[in-house]
Amino acid sequence: MKLNLSRVVRGCRLGTLNNLGKKGDRTMEFPGCLLYTRTGSAPHLTHDTLQVISGIPVMTQLTLSSLAEHYEILEEYKEGIGKFIGMPESVFYCSLHDPVNTCPPGYVTNKSVSVWGVGGRLEMTAAKFMTIQQALQPDWFQCLSDGEALCGEVFSAKRARKSVDRSLAFLDECLKLQEQSEVLRSCVMIGVIEGGDIREERLRSARETAKRPVGGFLLDGFHGDAMTKETKLQLMSSVTAELPEDKPRLIFGIGQPDEVLECIEAGVDLFESFFPYQVTERGCALTFSFDYQPNPEDTVLQQNGKKKEGGDNRDHIDKVTTIKCIPETAFEINLKEKKYRDDFGPLVEGCSCYCCKNHSRAYVHHLLVTNELLAGVLLMMHNFQHYFGFFCAIREALRKDRLGQLKELICKQATS
Amino acid sequence: FVGSTLALRVVAECGRSKARACELRLPHGTVATPVFMPVGTQGTMKGVTAAQLDGLGCRICLGNTYHLGTRPVSLIQKAGGCIGLLNYHSQDSGGFQMVSLLALSEVTEEGVRFHSPYDGAEILLSPEKSVEIQNALGSDIMMQLDDVVSSTLTGSRVEEAMHRSIRWLDRCISANRRPDQQNLFAIIQGGLDPVLRSKCLEEMTKRDVPGFAIGGLSGGESKEQFWKMVTLSTDHLPREKPRYLMGVGYATDLVVCVALGCDMFDCVFPTRTARFGSALVPTGNLQLKKKQFAKDFRPIDEACMCPTCQRHTRAFLHVLLHSNNTAALHHVTVHNIAYQLRLMDAIRTSIVEHRFPDFVRDFMKTMYGDVGRCPGWAVEALQSVGIPLS
Numbered sequence: 019m020k021l022n023l024s025r026v027v028r029g030c031r032l033g034t035l036n037n038l039g040k041k042g043d044r045t046m047e048f049p050g051c052l053l054y055t056r057t058g059s060a061p062h063l064t065h066d067t068l069q070v071i072s073g074i075p076v077m078t079q080l081t082l083s084s085l086a087e088h089y090e091i092l093e094e095y096k097e098g099i100g101k102f103i104g105m106p107e108s109v110f111y112c113s114l115h116d117p118v119n120t121c122p123p124g125y126v127t128n129k130s131v132s133v134w135g136v137g138g139r140l141e142m143t144a145a146k147f148m149t150i151q152q153a154l155q156p157d158w159f160q161c162l163s164d165g166e167a168l169c170g171e172v173f174s175a176k177r178a179r180k181s182v183d184r185s186l187a188f189l190d191e192c193l194k195l196q197e198q199s200e201v202l203r204s205c206v207m208i209g210v211i212e213g214g215d216i217r218e219e220r221l222r223s224a225r226e227t228a229k230r231p232v233g234g235f236l237l238d239g240f241h242g243d244a245m246t247k248e249t250k251l252q253l254m255s256s257v258t259a260e261l262p263e264d265k266p267r268l269i270f271g272i273g274q275p276d277e278v279l280e281c282i283e284a285g286v287d288l289f290e291s292f293f294p295y296q297v298t299e300r301g302c303a304l305t306f307s308f309d310y311q312p313n314p315e316d317t318v319l320q321q322n323g324k325k326k327e328g329g330d331n332r333d334h335i336d337k338v339t340t341i342k343c344i345p346e347t348a349f350e351i352n353l354k355e356k357k358y359r360d361d362f363g364p365l366v367e368g369c370s371c372y373c374c375k376n377h378s379r380a381y382v383h384h385l386l387v388t389n390e391l392l393a394g395v396l397l398m399m400h401n402f403q404h405y406f407g408f409f410c411a412i413r414e415a416l417r418k419d420r421l422g423q424l425k426e427l428i429c430k431q432a433t434s
Numbered sequence: 435f436v437g438s439t440l441a442l443r444v445v446a447e448c449g450r451s452k453a454r455a456c457e458l459r460l461p462h463g464t465v466a467t468p469v470f471m472p473v474g475t476q477g478t479m480k481g482v483t484a485a486q487l488d489g490l491g492c493r494i495c496l497g498n499t500y501h502l503g504t505r506p507v508s509l510i511q512k513a514g515g516c517i518g519l520l521n522y523h524s525q526d527s528g529g530f531q532m533v534s535l536l537a538l539s540e541v542t543e544e545g546v547r548f549h550s551p552y553d554g555a556e557i558l559l560s561p562e563k564s565v566e567i568q569n570a571l572g573s574d575i576m577m578q579l580d581d582v583v584s585s586t587l588t589g590s591r592v593e594e595a596m597h598r599s600i601r602w603l604d605r606c607i608s609a610n611r612r613p614d615q616q617n618l619f620a621i622i623q624g625g626l627d628p629v630l631r632s633k634c635l636e637e638m639t640k641r642d643v644p645g646f647a648i649g650g651l652s653g654g655e656s657k658e659q660f661w662k663m664v665t666l667s668t669d670h671l672p673r674e675k676p677r678y679l680m681g682v683g684y685a686t687d688l689v690v691c692v693a694l695g696c697d698m699f700d701c702v703f704p705t706r707t708a709r710f711g712s713a714l715v716p717t718g719n720l721q722l723k724k725k726q727f728a729k730d731f732r733p734i735d736e737a738c739m740c741p742t743c744q745r746h747t748r749a750f751l752h753v754l755l756h757s758n759n760t761a762a763l764h765h766v767t768v769h770n771i772a773y774q775l776r777l778m779d780a781i782r783t784s785i786v787e788h789r790f791p792d793f794v795r796d797f798m799k800t801m802y803g804d805v806g807r808c809p810g811w812a813v814e815a816l817q818s819v820g821i822p823l824s
Contacts, residue, residue: 059762198766392481
């Protein structure tokens with residue numbers, strides 16, 4: 019794997035990762051995102067419906083939490099997780115946890131980390147963890163790490179220090195085990211940067227992890243609300259400043275468009291695409307614009323449209339209980355709202371996704387109200403395509419040195 | 435009949451049974467029969483997109499868009515037409531709201547009165563209204579509004595429903611504003627009473643409709659009674675018009691009812707059972723959630739060409755079915771639809787190649803093993819049309 023940095027603009031990195039995959043023939047652009055999966059499959063989508071989406075990322079994210087309990091099946095299968103899940107052509111990154119499902123704290127010890135699958139808690143020592151990775155054979159995998167730096171709701175310096183100590187210990191142990199396995203030697207280990215909100219710990223984690231022969235870095239613990247935005251971004255920048263330029267930086271649990279841009283400015287390269295999935299699960303469609311060079315006419319129309327929607331939101335929101343109670347963001351519309359019942363336009367004007375080309379807001383509204391499975395399928399197709407399009411726009415903006423304009427557009431929508 | 439928006443060409447007939455292979459020409463295209471029509475909503479099949487359906491070779495399906503009956507007709511017209519047949523009453527639909535609604539509905543000479551599942555509003559579905567909605571939706575085939583009673587019901591209500599269905603058929607025919615673009619099918623009622631059913635057949639075949647559905651069956655009745663009503667119906671329906679047996683979809687039932695002379699079928703079974711992780715195979719079904727499939731690295735069916743079987747193993751589907759990713763359901767739905775279509779295709783080919791009776795025997799052997807294990811009613815029914823199983 020080789021990282022080619024084509025330019026760095028105000029801290030933002032633009033480039034490609036070449037020679038990816040088992041055959042070493044795949045290339046991935048960054049800043050970019052990975053394809054989010056749940057139990058080895060894009061949510062709601064089969065191969066056919068997935069392939070219709072434009073801009074599918076080269077790299078797919080698997081979560082160990084959803085697959086670990088099946089490792090014996092994979093050992094017997096022998097051909098690796100890619101073939102098992104029916105995606106033999108993809109390149110895989112296996113993260114420890116799922117950014118959508120938070121796991122209960124208090125289960126990390128000096129010797130083990132736990133993940134939660136369908137069958138319950140699965141405790142893994144470094145040895146067990148590496149055995150499982152050996153059965154999965156992903157291209158990249160996040161090393162076993164201790165991501166807990168909180169004591170209740172608040173960061174604890176003591177706990178943060180422990181998270182760094184443990185993660186480094188796990189890293190060293192896993193690297194040793196990797197040496198002993200031919201299969202695992204062809205996989206890339208991703209080192210994990212921990213340390214809570216303690217600057218010294220974050221720097222220590224970054225420097226120490228960078229000393230080890232890892233293929234890339236995961237910035238962990240920056241999701242959630244425990245840190246203020248300023249602290250978060252400052253820490254992120256300090257961390258990436260300590261990391262080698264020629265290795266990719268991933269971040270866990272960040273997906274909102276405005277936050278993505280902030281992280282890119284702080285030196286992050288790769289993101290997950292769980293955010294479009296969360297939007298889908300609440301019956302919403304991503305509608306935010308990333309067209310930072312529109313027709314002046316369109317801007318006026320867009321602004322008018324947005325104003326109208328803003329007014330209606332306050333009056334007509336249909337409160338439908340959803341399993342996930344994450345509030346809506348300003349980047350989406352809620353198709354369950356009554357006002358979409360007779361709206362025969364596409365989810366987003368000008369969107370070329372399968373849903374927007376074939377169906378209307380009214381139709382998706384109807385599917386949601388009648389609890390039809392197809393709602394999830396269509397929304398996932400749209401939301402993924404929209405999100406991948408956003409990353410494409412980021413790269414283009416960086417190429418043309420127009421990221422400031424894109425950021426302005428996104429921030430304007432974020433606060434509207 | 436008025437306008438030839440439908441033409442049935444009998445391509446081949448089985449020399450022994452009443453099975454026939456036809457071509458059904460409709461405004462939007464030609465459909466080869468016997469045909470199985472998956473049940474969905476406005477041209478889509480639960481989690482399967484219209485494009486996927488198309489890819490499977492599905493030319494015609496059923497849209498249960500009954501709920502749209504609560505919206506102003508102008509709105510429906512804006513939504514665009516369906517790609518096929520429209521049905522109001524799916525006899526064993528359970529999953530869709532119709533059956534549960536029937537339990538709460540009130541039938542008068544005017545029509546069927548109930549509450550919309552959409553917004554709770556009270557609706558009167560009259561013959562005229564049902565035709566108006568179907569005209570707006572523009573499906574190639576539309577069904578009359580019939581007075582449906584449970585097949586296990588006996589007594590005067592059955593007779594009342596049969597006579598009312600005839601009157602409603604006439605009202606539907608009168609109300610049809612697009613007879614040159616859409617085909618209105620009559621639905622034969624009469625329950626399990628041969629006298630009532632014969633009367634219904636006699637009357638409805640006097641009306642010049644492009645096709646006939648055999649209704650009032652596929653409820654809770656015994657299979658012995660069921661097949662007798664099917665064969666009685668096909669005996670009295672014209673050869674040159676399609677016979678649509680409603681609510682039938684189990685493989686054995688399809689094979690037998692083709693032998694009894696039916697051309698078209700619909701059923702929620704294959705798509706519904708898929709959502710429980712049950713995959714249809716020539717020997718019955720595989721309950722993929724069961725432990726025995728955990729390390730089974732074969733596809734659902736080695737001979738199946740569907741996208742699911744081409745790419746996935748039973749073991750993977752087993753894992754996915756135990757997750758909350760709905761993709762698992764879609765994989766099995768795609769396969770089950772493919773299975774049904776492949777079965778009908780095989781049936782049709784055997785009729786065209788004059789070997790339908792042998793096909794039936796092979797089918798039953800694969801499904802049940804020896805003759806002794808074949809369901810009695812099926813053996814009888816096949817015997818009655820010249821296909822002995824032993």
